[in-house]
Amino acid sequence: MIRPQDLLHPRPEGLYCPPGDFYIDPTRAVDRAVITHGHADHARAGHGAAFATPETLAIMQVRYGANFAGSAQAMTYGETIRRDGVAVTLVPAGHVLGSAQAVVRWKGLTMVVSGDYKRRRDPTCTAFEPVQCDVFVTEATFALPVFRHPPDTGEIARLLHSVAQFPERSHVVGAYSLGKAQRVIRLLREAGWDRTLYVHGALERLNALYEGFGVDLGPLAPATGASKAELTGQIAIAPPSALATPWARRFPDPVDAFASGWMRIRARARQQGVELPLILSDHADWDELTATLAELHPGEVWITHGREEALARWCDLNGLPARALALVGYEDEGD
């Protein structure tokens, strides 16, 4: 009788696979790591060997330099590698460019480690692909019924409405540099905003990387060096941390916007001095999480990080055996 915990179980370094001798998204340096996506809490430097999609490996190289791992092996979506009878396949997770779920098969047992994921359309990455499995390992970042992300078109429309309403100000959108920033840019292009977007220097290399993988971001210019007059009435994108720094002084009376799933909670926006909260998340909301579990109906649900107790409660109410893994070290860099 094969038990799931024989195939994968938590260790201080992260989720470990004894028969294959590798970790998935370890938070410390290990010999062999399968990496689901490029966010810093999932992809760290210094592993002996890193297995990930070509996009994720490229992101790690941009962030950590060429020597981010002893060796790097690219796995395209759907490609399977085997090691000691364990087969690992990466399939799209819909979270950010190159994000993947790790499908681990061994002796007839299938476990899916979904990493971070979302179910709604994202023009900057490949959509989540459901895989039937015995155990589904899910995140729980927004696993409370209060988190129901509204449609992204509505959020972008609010931003553009505000830009039209305050032509004498500029709008500075705080967005995390990997994934969210490029998605906001792409969504603005789809909404018809074809003017130059001003970007913070910290975004430039990842923007170029996305373009290299075929995501057309349209005309971009550095905000540094632009005059107040040039920035008036324009939209700029910056890492959230830049909004409160002297960097933001170049903008005329800026409207501080912040694109994040956390902006659903008004007190959060207020605390952070955000004038225009945009509810845009790269994580599954409550409805997406529960719909995914209902759709896959796995034999067992493992919950990695976030609000485990609420999702476990939902599983309980819906007859799905669930367990919280209490993995440490994952924050929500992407939101």
Added chain:
Amino acid sequence: MRAFAHLLDRLSLTASRNAKLTLTRDFLRETPDPDRGWALAALTGSLTFKSAKAAAIRAAVEARMDPALFAWSYDYVGDLAETVALVWPARPGANRPPELSEVVEALRTAGRVEAQSLIEGWLDALDADGRWALLKLVTGGLRVGLSSRLAKQALADLGRVPLAEIEEVWHALAPPYGDLFAWLEGRAARPTADAPGRFRPVMLAQALDEAIDLPKLDPADYAAEWKWDGIRVQAVSERGERRLYTRTGEVISAAFPDVVAALTFDGVIDGELVILRDGAIAPFGDLQQRLNRKTADAKLMAKFPAGIRAYDLLLDSETDLRALPFAARRERLEAVIAAHGSDRLDLSPIQPFADWDDLARLRAAPPPGDPRAAEGLMLKRWDSAYLAGRPKGPWFKWKRDPRRVDAVLLYAQRGHGKRSSFYSDFTFGVWRTDIGGHPTLTPVGKSYFGFTDAELKQLDTFVRENTTERFGPVRAVRADLDFGLVLEVAFEGLQRSTRHKSGLAMRFPRISRIRWDKPAREADTLDTLERMLAAMGG
């Protein structure tokens, strides 16, 4: 409902007055009647209904979802209306989402039970933002910081008419203000302002610049009187209707029944609301015990008896006096007070003076009694008509010189809008001796103005370089005997305060000078402030 919800959302996160004006004006322009009128009434507090009890709303949501999941959600969000708005299970196609006017009109006639089922039906049909606005509205929790003054300014901007014209008609109008919008959009004539008890727009004074203004003015043209330290009010008693208004037209009658009872005349008096004990004005701190309250009980009124010191008369029985010269209005005011004056209503005396030097001496050294606590002097041209707003020339306020102390910067907070990347709100303190006999700094006030943009940059840099601790948007800066930044703070008055550890609070403090040169240990002490307070008769 959607547009209203978005307006509420943006207003609640916007600190800038200009941005609030733009948001409100655009909403009023883009939203059809009667929704915009009801929204205006709701935002300015003219429309309050408590149709739903929080407990009933909570019970309704718990009947629709797992109570444990609800409890975790509520715990996480912290606000009941917002939690329910977010977790309420959608019933797509259940209903058409209601417009604000449908909600208001239905709830005005519905009983409690009926109201509850209406509300649940609307919650099914609305999206999260709409649910939030609805729940805030029906539980009486709409607080987004839109003063009626600001709403009226937005209306004036919308119709491109002077604010005074809005104020003139405002109290004759009722929600949803169809006639008001028709006028502002040029579809109808201005609505009539003839409603008994209405507010008349107030006349304000310019600040006097001694060097520039005085040489040009003839002392014989002007009357002088004290500017009492209370709040400016308009007391109306017209055709049986009695109301007390602030100078921006907010009705405060319910909080001052003792004052309203004293309005036995027939007319409109412009005066200063103060606490009057045995004919003497009590310190401003006493008046604060009566402000910002909805009502007053007998005990509070006995302890802090309010009254009016009258400056001017705008209406005498049926006669509008506003076009008459001040001298003529004053004569009629004296007659009204002679007939109707009481321990709650007295006359602000005219101060005779020979020339400007004479008046300057009076201002510098007021005689004992009430003038000691006055904010300064008012100069009014004897021939001035009573004009709305702040016309240039007829009235001047000649404030007393501000008091100044040297204080030490303790905390700085990030500003809003233009200043959101700057530490621009400063808390400062003075020295006192603690129980152990050691000198320690105690906060005495907070200010975010008085300095130039260039100085703001210097202050911001100082804060960033000398931060000792951070609490959210606030930074503590190093301040001890050997190091600290001394700020010269100017202020208009001092009062007792239980909210501050120092026991004192400043009125209108501003940073008048940054004393980069002055060592922190040489800043002022709490004793200095205590002596100032004593000298002001506090």
